[in-house]
Amino acid sequence: MAIREGHGSSEIKSGLNVIYIVLDDVGYSALGCFGSEIETPHIDSLAANGLRYNNFNVTPLCSPTRACLLTGRNYHSVGVGVVTELDWGPHYPNKRGRISDTAATLAEILKLNGIATYMVGKWHLVPGHEAASSGPFDNWPLSKGFGRYYGFLLGMTDQYAPDLEYDNHRGQKPNHSNYHLSVDLVDKTLEFMTDHLAVTPDRPFFLYLAFGAQHEPHQVPKEFIEKYAGVYDKGWDQIREERFERQKDLGVIPPYTELVERNPGIKPWDELTTKEKELFIKFQQTYAGFLTHTDQQIGRLLHFLEEKNKLDDTIIVLLSDNGGSQEGGWNGSINDTAYFNGIEENIEVMFDHIDEIGGPHASPNYPKGWAQVSNTPFKYYKQDTFYGGTHVPLIIYCPQRISDPGSIRSQFYHAIDITPTILDLLNIEAPLVYEGVPQMPLHGVSLKDTFTEPHGPSRRKTQYFEMVGHRAIWQDGWVAVTYHETGIPFNEDHWELYNVTEDFSQKYNLADKHPRKLKELQAIWWREAMKYGVLPLDDNPYRKGYQGLQEGRTTFILYPGMAHLPTSAAPNITLSSYSITIPIFRSNRTVEGVLMAHGSHSSGYTIYIKDNYLVYEYNFVGTVYKLQSSVEVPIGFSTIQFEFKREMFIQGTGKLYINGQQVGALYMPRTLPFVLSVEGLDIGRDQLTPVSPNYPVPEFSFSGHIEKVVLELDSQRDRNYLKKEKREPIYININGTIIIL
Numbered sequence: 001m002a003i004r005e006g007h008g009s010s011e012i013k014s015g016l017n018v019i020y021i022v023l024d025d026v027g028y029s030a031l032g033c034f035g036s037e038i039e040t041p042h043i044d045s046l047a048a049n050g051l052r053y054n055n056f057n058v059t060p061l062c063s064p065t066r067a068c069l070l071t072g073r074n075y076h077s078v079g080v081g082v083v084t085e086l087d088w089g090p091h092y093p094n095k096r097g098r099i100s101d102t103a104a105t106l107a108e109i110l111k112l113n114g115i116a117t118y119m120v121g122k123w124h125l126v127p128g129h130e131a132a133s134s135g136p137f138d139n140w141p142l143s144k145g146f147g148r149y150y151g152f153l154l155g156m157t158d159q160y161a162p163d164l165e166y167d168n169h170r171g172q173k174p175n176h177s178n179y180h181l182s183v184d185l186v187d188k189t190l191e192f193m194t195d196h197l198a199v200t201p202d203r204p205f206f207l208y209l210a211f212g213a214q215h216e217p218h219q220v221p222k223e224f225i226e227k228y229a230g231v232y233d234k235g236w237d238q239i240r241e242e243r244f245e246r247q248k249d250l251g252v253i254p255p256y257t258e259l260v261e262r263n264p265g266i267k268p269w270d271e272l273t274t275k276e277k278e279l280f281i282k283f284q285q286t287y288a289g290f291l292t293h294t295d296q297q298i299g300r301l302l303h304f305l306e307e308k309n310k311l312d313d314t315i316i317v318l319l320s321d322n323g324g325s326q327e328g329g330w331n332g333s334i335n336d337t338a339y340f341n342g343i344e345e346n347i348e349v350m351f352d353h354i355d356e357i358g359g360p361h362a363s364p365n366y367p368k369g370w371a372q373v374s375n376t377p378f379k380y381y382k383q384d385t386f387y388g389g390t391h392v393p394l395i396i397y398c399p400q401r402i403s404d405p406g407s408i409r410s411q412f413y414h415a416i417d418i419t420p421t422i423l424d425l426l427n428i429e430a431p432l433v434y435e436g437v438p439q440m441p442l443h444g445v446s447l448k449d450t451f452t453e454p455h456g457p458s459r460r461k462t463q464y465f466e467m468v469g470h471r472a473i474w475q476d477g478w479v480a481v482t483y484h485e486t487g488i489p490f491n492e493d494h495w496e497l498y499n500v501t502e503d504f505s506q507k508y509n510l511a512d513k514h515p516r517k518l519k520e521l522q523a524i525w526w527r528e529a530m531k532y533g534v535l536p537l538d539d540n541p542y543r544k545g546y547q548g549l550q551e552g553r554t555t556f557i558l559y560p561g562m563a564h565l566p567t568s569a570a571p572n573i574t575l576s577s578y579s580i581t582i583p584i585f586r587s588n589r590t591v592e593g594v595l596m597a598h599g600s601h602s603s604g605y606t607i608y609i610k611d612n613y614l615v616y617e618y619n620f621v622g623t624v625y626k627l628q629s630s631v632e633v634p635i636g637f638s639t640i641q642f643e644f645k646r647e648m649f650i651q652g653t654g655k656l657y658i659n660g661q662q663v664g665a666l667y668m669p670r671t672l673p674f675v676l677s678v679e680g681l682d683i684g685r686d687q688l689t690p691v692s693p694n695y696p697v698p699e700f701s702f703s704g705h706i707e708k709v710v711l712e713l714d715s716q717r718d719r720n721y722l723k724k725e726k727r728e729p730i731y732i733n734i735n736g737t738i739i740i741l
Contacts, residue, residue, distance in 0.1 A: 017204050017207070020206075020317050024122065024321055028391050035376065038228075039292050042298045043298060050405055057414050060390050061083055061383060064081065068416045070125075072444040073444070074464075086127075089546035093533065099125055100440075103440055104431060107145025107146050109423065118148050119141045119148070120149070121208075123149075127548060148167065156217070161689045182213055193205070216328065218365060236373050241259065253504055266369045278351070279351050280366070321392075326380075328365030328366050333365045336363040336678050413458060419444060446459070464528035468538075480497050480498075497509060497511040497521070550571075554712060558681075560684035560702075560708075565680045567598070571711050574673055579644070583639050584704055586634070597681070597691050600688065613629050616666075618668060625666055627665070641658075643657070650673050
């Protein structure tokens with residue numbers, strides 16, 4: 001009998017194991033078995049022995065898709081309407097940065113049924129302010145049903161110097177010269193699996209393996225980049241056409257499909273300069289090599305399962321969390337902080353660093369032209385509710401049930417349908433109550449019938465999409481979709497209409513031909529939005545959000561020995577005046593090192609002592625403002641201080657003090673307005689990647705004594721200039737219900 005109340009059980013419902021493999025920012029055409037020239041032989045082998053779904057959709061962003069996948073419910077309903085770094089606060093229950101307690105995860109449900117649960121890789125389902133080593137841990141993986149965890153909590157991390165968590169504490173990467181995160185994640189996966197099979201070989205397991213790949217930074221050993229030398233010289237227009245033809249040959253797109261035009265703003269390849277071509281080729285080579293490298297790691301897992309005679313007893317689900325990313329901008333990027341601060345990087349500057357792309361000293365992402373190639377045959381990208389953002393590859397390997405391995409299924413399904421399918425296969429029901437909390441019903445439906453009924457109808461009839469104002473609705477082969485411009489009233493959005501049963505790639509907008517159909521679908525979107533907690537709509541990208549335990553604080557006292565503190569949980573100095581005070585002790589003139597550092601090679605600031613002088617550096621996406629003291633730091637006790645006075649918008653003046661005496665001043669014409677750094681803060685060291693190239697990490701830790709670091713923010717910090725202009729409320733009447741936007 002299926003468990004209906006969540007209080008634990010050792011009863012095992014099935015001898016089958018389950019593995020979810022989630023790739024990041026992999027568009028519909030990026031895998032070899034979906035039409036790519038990129039070599040992914042191990043993923044292709046899963047497809048050859050399983051099923052490919054060519055009409056599968058997710059949300060257009062990382063966290064929401066993961067929430068759908070793990071809970072079987074729609075993302076707004078469970079509180080994950082956008083990425084979780086920002087908790088929008090109690091007025092937005094649909095964007096709290098965490099999975100609601102009313103939606104037990106698959107791990108929690110399977111654990112109740114005696115199945116071991118393991119998670120390795122990217123979590124991205126915890127509010128940013130809870131990602132510190134002090135917790136709270138309520139929304140970390142171990143509190144959401146997983147027995148073991150190793151990976152990273154937030155949306156991205158460096159592949160060579162990651163911010164790792166091990167169970168409920170911060171971990172350290174293994175100390176070897178050829179470290180890469182994807183290899184490490186699979187190493188730990190095999191360690192977990194070996195322990196499990198050695199002690200409990202007959203107990204089924206659930207493994208959730210979520211790679212950081214292919215999210216930026218695109219970093220991979222040089223030999224994988226060189227593997228694709230010359231492949232992309234023909235440019236993105238021709239590569240996209242070749243993928244399109246290959247997709248037709250493979251049958252992953254219907255034969256009547258037409259290739260959409262280049263997205264607005266993407267230049268024809270032939271119009272690019274020689275430098276642009278060379279740079280853009282290197283970006284795509286790196287992405288391709290990165291994906292092939294990831295495929296190798298998946299191959300290691302498959303080999304392990306086969307060697308241990310577990311492959312035939314395992315259901316494997318492989319998918320991407322959203323389409324190819326537009327976050328590299330028009331030119332591509334070598335500095336991830338630039339994108340998050342709205343800065344378009346210069347071709348000439350990036351070209352000077354072309355040899356660093358893929359290595360540890362750059363954070364690369366490819367340009368939008370290659371992102372559309374990744375999303376062939378569709379338009380637009382990750383973040384958008386067009387198919388370029390939501391239509392992704394899905395492979396299901398289930399040799400126990402699939403009647404025609406290697407085939408393609410064309411029924412429409414969504415990320416919310418995967419967990420109900422697994423529960424159906426294992427003959428387990430979701431609990432009505434979990435740990436005393438009533439549970440919302442599953443929103444997804446099982447697609448198990450597609451394993452044996454290739455041409456049966458989809459059991460999903462309707463699915464909404466929304467992402468910071470972008471919206472879409474699918475119903476029975478029709479899609480209404482709108483691209484929302486920030487700041488434009490939602491009732492002024494221009495909607496498009498597509499019959500995707502006949503127009504797979506969303507090439508022909510039928511809004512003018514079928515206005516009644518469009519209105520019908522728009523009304524359905526509002527109905528679904530009300531039903532699943534999508535409202536209120538908000539497109540403000542600069543929302544301050546709720547800061548958790550740091551809400552309202554302006555004074556922070558930090559201590560040496562504390563764990564690395566991620567930016568999302570660290571004091572936010574952007575757009576503020578502030579001061580940093582550090583009492584220290586130096587026993588002799590050889591004592592030196594980092595006193596405080598926040599950031600990485602991409603951006604941030606650092607305060608350190610070198611050659612007896614005090615140094616402050618601020619890295620503004622590659623432009624470094626450096627201030628060195630005019631006198632040496634004395635031996636014995638002293639108080640170090642840095643003060644920054646913000647002027648106008650992002651300008652300001654920094655001043656250094658030793659024992660109350662000013663020893664240097666520097667005008668800084670530009671500081672970062674929104675995100676200081678993706679990487680976090682350290683006291684007494686610079687733990688991951690160095691803010692400054694003038695010292696090594698981690699060897700340049702401070703060799704003296706730091707009493708504490710006191711950081712004080714200006715209590716009059718003013719963000720009014722970021723608020724959108726006030727506008728009149730919008731009232732919408734839907735079947736007698738008034739909705740206020």
